[in-house]
Amino acid sequence: xxxxxxxxxxxxxxxxxxxxxxxxxxxxxxxxxxxxxxxxxxxxxxxxxxxxxxxxxxxxxxxxxxxxxxxxxxxxxxxxxxxxxxxxxxxxxxxxxxxxxxxxxxxxxxxxxxxxxxxxxxxxxxxxxxxxxxxxxxxxxxxxxxxxxxxxxxxxxxxxxxxxxxxxxxxxxxxxxxxxxxxxxxxxxxxxxxxxxxxxxxxxxxxxxxxxxxxxxxxxxxxxxxxxxxxxxxxxxx
Numbered sequence: 001x002x003x004x005x006x007x008x009x010x011x012x013x014x015x016x017x018x019x020x021x022x023x024x025x026x027x028x029x030x031x032x033x034x035x036x037x038x039x040x041x042x043x044x045x046x047x048x049x050x051x052x053x054x055x056x057x058x059x060x061x062x063x064x065x066x067x068x069x070x071x072x073x074x075x076x077x078x079x080x081x082x083x084x085x086x087x088x089x090x091x092x093x094x095x096x097x098x099x100x101x102x103x104x105x106x107x108x109x110x111x112x113x114x115x116x117x118x119x120x121x122x123x124x125x126x127x128x129x130x131x132x133x134x135x136x137x138x139x140x141x142x143x144x145x146x147x148x149x150x151x152x153x154x155x156x157x158x159x160x161x162x163x164x165x166x167x168x169x170x171x172x173x174x175x176x177x178x179x180x181x182x183x184x185x186x187x188x189x190x191x192x193x194x195x196x197x198x199x200x201x202x203x204x205x206x207x208x209x210x211x212x213x214x215x216x217x218x219x220x221x222x223x224x225x226x227x228x229x230x231x232x233x234x235x236x237x238x
Contacts, residue, residue, distance in 0.1 A: 003045055006052055009099050014092060019099045027110050034114055037121070038220035043114040050107050057100050121225045124213040127233040130192050133206055137234060140206030141177070141195060143188060144226060146215045151179045152188075153218075154195060159234055172231045174223075208233075 004026050005011060009019065030042045130143075138159040145152040154177045161170055178198070185191055192207045210230055216222040 003041070004049060006048065008049075009053070009056060009096060009103070014095050016095050016098050016102070020102060023103050023106065027106060030110055031113075033220070034110070034117055036217070037117060038217050039114060039118055039121070040220050040224050043111075043118065046107055046111045046114060050104070050111055053100050053104050053107065056096075057104075118225060121214075121216055121221055122229055124216075125226055125229055126211050127230055128209045128211065130188050130207040130209055132204055134204065137206040137237070140208070141192075142208040142210050142230065143180075143191060144210050144212075144218070144223065145182065145188075146212045146218075146222070149215070150181065150183050152182045152191070153179050154191075157230070159231070170231050170235055172227050174227060 004022065008022060030046065033039075033042050127142075134140075139157065141154060141156055143152045143154055155174045156177050157175075158173045159170060160173065177195075180191055180194065182191075185194070188209050192204075195201075195207070196204065208230070210226045212222055212226070216225075
């Protein structure tokens with residue numbers, strides 16, 4: 001199924017039943033992925049859709065507040081003035097509001113489900129340094145290994161820090177390098193020695209193990225969750 005457009009509420013045919021069908025079909029698709037513990041890209045899409053709907057509602061309310069009003073009644077006893085909008089909501093805006101009211105709680109429910117799965121996955125992961133570590137750990141390698149797997153994946157990583165609005169953000173760029181047969185070696189220290197030889201390195205790089213107790217889907221779940229956890233680990237140990 002194709003993902004929902006960011007402008008799915010307001011683009012195309014504006015009909016509540018049609019938009020309701022679109023949303024429910026999409027959420028059913030997302031629910032199947034979550035049941036299979038496949039988090040991405042669905043989890044990121046839900047966050048964006050939820051934020052877009054909240055923003056759309058706020059913009060609509062702001063527009064209504066800025067509409068010109070006409071004085072209709074003066075209450076001298078209570079010292080109040082009554083106004084009515086000179087331009088009331090038309091059918092289009094009423095349908096948009098109806099769609100938003102229907103969509104927000106349902107997207108929020110599925111979003112909460114996805115976040116709970118994310119938390120569970122993260123609880124099954126751990127990060128460990130391998131061997132001697134250099135002073136600069138902003139770049140190096142990590143092995144991504146699932147319990148009882150016959151292979152382990154090696155990724156090169158580079159940590160970047162950028163500032164925006166007086167806040168610092170950390171980003172992690174990763175590149176898959178190769179897979180190693182875990183059955184042929186005893187320890188990850190031996191694998192680190194092997195990667196130094198394989199890539200003809202003249203130094204001992206920062207190398208970590210990101211270990212999963214459960215065999216989660218790698219591309220849709222394990223790798224993206226592991227990368228976020230790894231960034232936090234590097235930041236805490238810097």
